[in-house]
Amino acid sequence: MMTMSTASSPNLPPGTAAMNMMKSYRGKLPLSVVTVVVFTIAFIALVYTERLSPLSGSASILKLRSCPSARAPAPIEAVDRDGEDSRNNSEVDDRLEFDPEECSITSGKWVFNRSLEPLYADSTCPYLDRQVACVENGQLDTDYRHWEWQPDDCVLPKFNPERALKKLRGKRLMFVGDSLQRGQWQSFVCMVDTVIPSGKKSLRRGRVHTVFRAMEYNATVEFYWAPFLVESNSDIHVIADPRKRILKVDSVVKHARHWTGVDILLFNTYVWWMSGLRINSLWGSFANGEEGYEPLDLPVAYRLGLKTWANWVDSNINPNRTRVFFTTMSPTHMRSADWGHKDGIKCFNETKPVMKKNHWGTGSDMRVMNVVSTVIGKMKVPVTVLNITQLSEYRIDAHTSVYTETGGQVLTEEQKADPLHHADCIHWCLPGIPDTWNQIFYAHL
Ligand SMILES: *[C@@H]1O[C@H](CO)[C@@H](O)[C@H](O)[C@H]1NC(C)=O
Ligand SMILES: *[C@@H]1O[C@H](CO)[C@@H](O)[C@H](O)[C@H]1NC(C)=O
Ligand SMILES: *[C@@H]1O[C@H](CO)[C@@H](O)[C@H](O)[C@H]1NC(C)=O
Ligand SMILES: *[C@@H]1O[C@H](CO)[C@@H](O)[C@H](O)[C@H]1NC(C)=O
Ligand SMILES: *[C@@H]1O[C@H](CO)[C@@H](O)[C@H](O)[C@H]1NC(C)=O
Ligand SMILES: *[C@@H]1O[C@H](CO)[C@@H](O)[C@H](O)[C@H]1NC(C)=O
Numbered sequence: 001m002m003t004m005s006t007a008s009s010p011n012l013p014p015g016t017a018a019m020n021m022m023k024s025y026r027g028k029l030p031l032s033v034v035t036v037v038v039f040t041i042a043f044i045a046l047v048y049t050e051r052l053s054p055l056s057g058s059a060s061i062l063k064l065r066s067c068p069s070a071r072a073p074a075p076i077e078a079v080d081r082d083g084e085d086s087r088n089n090s091e092v093d094d095r096l097e098f099d100p101e102e103c104s105i106t107s108g109k110w111v112f113n114r115s116l117e118p119l120y121a122d123s124t125c126p127y128l129d130r131q132v133a134c135v136e137n138g139q140l141d142t143d144y145r146h147w148e149w150q151p152d153d154c155v156l157p158k159f160n161p162e163r164a165l166k167k168l169r170g171k172r173l174m175f176v177g178d179s180l181q182r183g184q185w186q187s188f189v190c191m192v193d194t195v196i197p198s199g200k201k202s203l204r205r206g207r208v209h210t211v212f213r214a215m216e217y218n219a220t221v222e223f224y225w226a227p228f229l230v231e232s233n234s235d236i237h238v239i240a241d242p243r244k245r246i247l248k249v250d251s252v253v254k255h256a257r258h259w260t261g262v263d264i265l266l267f268n269t270y271v272w273w274m275s276g277l278r279i280n281s282l283w284g285s286f287a288n289g290e291e292g293y294e295p296l297d298l299p300v301a302y303r304l305g306l307k308t309w310a311n312w313v314d315s316n317i318n319p320n321r322t323r324v325f326f327t328t329m330s331p332t333h334m335r336s337a338d339w340g341h342k343d344g345i346k347c348f349n350e351t352k353p354v355m356k357k358n359h360w361g362t363g364s365d366m367r368v369m370n371v372v373s374t375v376i377g378k379m380k381v382p383v384t385v386l387n388i389t390q391l392s393e394y395r396i397d398a399h400t401s402v403y404t405e406t407g408g409q410v411l412t413e414e415q416k417a418d419p420l421h422h423a424d425c426i427h428w429c430l431p432g433i434p435d436t437w438n439q440i441f442y443a444h445l
Pocket of ligand 5: 349
């Protein structure tokens with residue numbers, strides 16, 4: 001079992017930290033209060049769900065008090081308007097075959113297609129964390145599973161599990177990062193699992209490092225937990241209070257020594273930096289241990305941390321042998337006013353994507369994106385950026401929301417009725433959006 005210790009230890013009741021934070025921030029600009037509270041609530045959601053949870057047993061579908069009806073989605077305007085056209089267009093498709101050099105996957109649209117089915121279900125994939133198994137946790141509206149990302153200029157190939165496995169033959173693939181990256185890892189494993197007969201695969205779970213093996217292919221699909229990529233005092237024993245976290249922004253080797261010898265590496269890091277507070281950063285060697293840290297503004301600390309990672313990659317990775325990918329920030333949807341639902345509660349009860357082209361909310365920090373662009377742009381080792389931020393920004397409907405767990409338990413009906421405190425608008429249901437991220441990754445493999 002690899003339960004993160006703090007996740008199950010008696011914690012502050014949700015909201016307390018947010019309120020404390022609000023107090024200590026009183027007197028500042030209202031916007032900063034809003035930001036801090038939004039991010040702190042986001043953070044609490046994160047900490048409360050941040051656990052490598054044991055596999056869920058056979059969960060009964062919970063009865064919901066008010067069930068979002070399983071009606072067909074009201075056709076979305078954008079689809080409606082050119083629905084027929086686009087159907088015909090896709091037959092005489094003038095979009096090109098996917099070419100990573102030519103086609104931008106960031107500009108495109110989500111198209112609803114009822115007959116589109118995910119490759120797996122939460123009831124058929126044994127590797128899903130309870131945290132993201134929304135349908136098992138009582139989600140009745142499953143429309144979010146039937147949307148397809150269509151780039152404007154090209155056709156994104158479908159994820160083909162056999163071909164993916166063939167490309168991995170004799171190789172190690174490792175996802176490195178936070179729980180969003182763990183979601184992407186689970187999605188990948190669940191998709192390839194569908195074509196591997198039982199007895200030809202294994203899963204070895206570790207607290208930090210988990211290895212899925214496809215024996216006939218001599219391939220592994222691994223996950224390594226490093227939520228900041230760089231080292232921190234909150235990597236293994238998660239510290240709930242972000243003010244007590246200290247990041248060693250110039251140290252990565254403790255994690256990185258587990259990355260050597262891997263053939264394909266995928267990294268991410270974002271949401272753990274977004275506490276809304278300055279980042280307690282430590283660098284160099286201090287005789288007095290962790291006393292010598294300085295609080296740095298997010299973009300500054302993030303840049304230092306990412307550069308540390310980039311330097312490690314540049315000096316330790318042979319690009320002839322190893323491919324490196326970086327998944328851009330996974331948006332959070334904590335503020336419904338961002339998409340014009342002033343009376344909404346975060347992403348709760350959202351059933352349709354945002355259709356406004358280039359919609360960008362407060363849950364995606366452009367400053368972080370700019371740091372990622374500049375740092376990766378200067379690296380010697382080529383890094384393929386999986387730029388999933390824009391396409392995920394639209395998907396307010398696909399988060400786990402209240403169909404998740406806390407402290408190992410599916411939310412109670414009472415908790416579900418209190419989405420302000422309990423809706424998780426950071427993580428994504430599986431099957432779901434991370435399948436699309438993997439479709440894009442697969443297209444680059
Ligand atoms: C699609 O195009 C064909 C001709 O190219 C036309 O006959 C048909 O009616 C169109 N279908 C729709 C649904 O618009
Ligand atoms: C919907 O998805 C199905 C299954 O992938 C596919 O065969 C069909 O062509 C899609 N329809 C449209 C309009 O794209
Ligand atoms: C299996 O893959 C590993 C690398 O992941 C390699 O070292 C080993 O030689 C491979 N074994 C076989 C039998 O191909
Ligand atoms: C990678 O391969 C190229 C061409 O084979 C070679 O010139 C280069 O030195 C290699 N780079 C490294 C780091 O081994
Ligand atoms: C959820 O949305 C539906 C309509 O989309 C609405 O009827 C219902 O009241 C909403 N539920 C809550 C708790 O806001
Ligand atoms: C990702 O795409 C966005 C547009 O959606 C762009 O602004 C950003 O620079 C891209 N990021 C990277 C790292 O390429």
